[in-house]
Amino acid sequence: MSADGRVEVGPAAGFENGDAEIVQVGRVEVGVIKAGGEFYALRNECPHDGGPVCEGMVEPRLVGEWSGPGERVEQHYDDDQCIVSCPWHGWSFDVQTGEHIGDDGYVLPMYDVVVDDGVVYVNEG
Amino acid sequence: MIDPKEHTVVDCDWHYADTFTQIAPYMPEPWKTKYQKSGFGDTGVKQNLAAFFPASTGSRANYGKIQREFSEYPDGGDTKEDVVAGMDELDIDVSLQISHLILAMGGVTADDRRVESFVKGYLDYMLEEVLDPDEGIYGLAPMPYHDIDASMDVLDRVEDEEAITGVVFVTAGASPPLGNRKYDPIYERCEEMGYPVVYHTGGSGLDEYVRAGYQDMIETHTLGFLESNMSQIVSVASQGVPEKFPDLDIVFMESGVTYIPGLVSRLDEEYLKRSEEAPLLEKRPGEYITDFYFGTQPLEVSARPDLLELCFDMIGTDRLLYASDYPHWDFDSPSVITDLPMIDDEDRKDILGRNALEVFDL
Numbered sequence: 001m002s003a004d005g006r007v008e009v010g011p012a013a014g015f016e017n018g019d020a021e022i023v024q025v026g027r028v029e030v031g032v033i034k035a036g037g038e039f040y041a042l043r044n045e046c047p048h049d050g051g052p053v054c055e056g057m058v059e060p061r062l063v064g065e066w067s068g069p070g071e072r073v074e075q076h077y078d079d080d081q082c083i084v085s086c087p088w089h090g091w092s093f094d095v096q097t098g099e100h101i102g103d104d105g106y107v108l109p110m111y112d113v114v115v116d117d118g119v120v121y122v123n124e125g
Numbered sequence: 126m127i128d129p130k131e132h133t134v135v136d137c138d139w140h141y142a143d144t145f146t147q148i149a150p151y152m153p154e155p156w157k158t159k160y161q162k163s164g165f166g167d168t169g170v171k172q173n174l175a176a177f178f179p180a181s182t183g184s185r186a187n188y189g190k191i192q193r194e195f196s197e198y199p200d201g202g203d204t205k206e207d208v209v210a211g212m213d214e215l216d217i218d219v220s221l222q223i224s225h226l227i228l229a230m231g232g233v234t235a236d237d238r239r240v241e242s243f244v245k246g247y248l249d250y251m252l253e254e255v256l257d258p259d260e261g262i263y264g265l266a267p268m269p270y271h272d273i274d275a276s277m278d279v280l281d282r283v284e285d286e287e288a289i290t291g292v293v294f295v296t297a298g299a300s301p302p303l304g305n306r307k308y309d310p311i312y313e314r315c316e317e318m319g320y321p322v323v324y325h326t327g328g329s330g331l332d333e334y335v336r337a338g339y340q341d342m343i344e345t346h347t348l349g350f351l352e353s354n355m356s357q358i359v360s361v362a363s364q365g366v367p368e369k370f371p372d373l374d375i376v377f378m379e380s381g382v383t384y385i386p387g388l389v390s391r392l393d394e395e396y397l398k399r400s401e402e403a404p405l406l407e408k409r410p411g412e413y414i415t416d417f418y419f420g421t422q423p424l425e426v427s428a429r430p431d432l433l434e435l436c437f438d439m440i441g442t443d444r445l446l447y448a449s450d451y452p453h454w455d456f457d458s459p460s461v462i463t464d465l466p467m468i469d470d471e472d473r474k475d476i477l478g479r480n481a482l483e484v485f486d487l
Contacts, residue, residue, distance in 0.1 A: 073306070090399060
């Protein structure tokens with residue numbers, strides 16, 4: 001942790017989309033995830049069973065569209081929605097909001113991320 | 126406590142104990158003639174290993190213990206007068222009739238027209254000889270759901286009939302399960318017509334409903350009726366039928382109430398771990414299920430009162446519909462509702478009749 005209340009994560013250039021880095025922020029672990037060119041920071045503790053959620057798979061969300069009675073629900077990966085799934089049991093969260101994709105009553109706390117001079121930081125907030 | 130005599134009682138599940146001999150003259154050809162030449166008689170079964178619908182074993186009437194004053198159950202042969210007398214005795218003002226024989230339709234797996242022919246004959250028979258809104262006797266139209274065209278024919282037949290207030294899907298034997306898109310046209314049409322869809326569990330083939338070798342009906346009836354409804358609830362909810370057809374009223378009949386909290390809890394746990402597999406859902410599947418309506422019979426009155434109270438609270442007393450299942454062996458009289466200690470009189474009136482008046486637009 002730096003003196004200005006932010007935690008250095010690492011060089012932004014070191015992240016590809018879908019990459020995650022775990023850092024200690026105060027007393028908790030936070031996962032910094034790059035998705036769609038943006039950085040997001042979420043608490044690395046699944047509200048289900050305490051699993052390391054941000055160490056799980058980061059991928060576009062699989063969604064379904066129904067075009068009418070009798071039609072198959074067609075599924076496709078939506079590149080506008082990115083999820084991270086806890087490797088323990090598969091609980092999945094939208095990385096942009098921290099909300100569980102099936103029940104927005106479950107939310108991973110989010111943290112501010114800044115990129116300063118090519119370096120990614122999490123505000124201790 | 127309230128007296129059912131003083132309040133509207135709607136029985137959402139009275140079984141008209143029909144016989145094939147009664148229905149066959151109304152069936153379309155060629156099954157009308159084929160039936161009448163079969164020698165299958167009233168019960169549709171001949172003791173030479175042939176039957177119209179496959180039969181299950183075990184004595185429904187518990188080897189002679191069960192006797193009915195206002196029905197020819199279990200052999201069948203009821204008349205409208207039996208229904209009127211039975212309703213009067215049980216203080217039932219309105220009944221929704223469901224064929225007794227159709228409950229075995231799930232045993233038919235052949236791609237033939239037996240179920241369709243029976244349903245068409247049954248409806249013509251009932252409309253001609255039994256159903257009478259002036260007497261409070263209404264009916265539900267069974268869906269030969271394995272054949273969508275036939276189901277549409279049935280809906281065409283009944284749509285202007287005041288005495289028909291909805292449709293019934295026999296849950297046993299429905300394969301693929303009833304959340305499959307195959308059935309969408311039926312749901313779409315029922316939604317347009319304002320017909321509730323009543324899923325009614327069934328007993329056909331229960332001796333081998335998942336595995337062969339059960340000994341007695343206490344086992345197959347306990348498990349089979351439950352499984353038949355549970356499998357369809359999971360399918361209907363997970364596949365998003367309530368999202369596809371938001372104005373469709375969904376009713377599940379005849380498995381009591383205590384299975385609902387367990388099923389909802391388990392399915393919700395699965396959903397939180399596998400949400401992408403139910404992509405049409407906007408909320409937990411359990412939240413859709415507790416918006417369904419449930420027939421109360423056979424109400425588990427011997428259960429711990431706090432369990433029943435939890436079930437009623439979870440489902441909601443605005444979602445429970447009194448059902449007698451008369452004349453079947455495990456029927457409930459209105460007293461199971463009027464004597465329930467954990468609900469108040471307004472809830473009792475809702476469950477006994479007011480909810481059903483609204484759902485079935487009576």
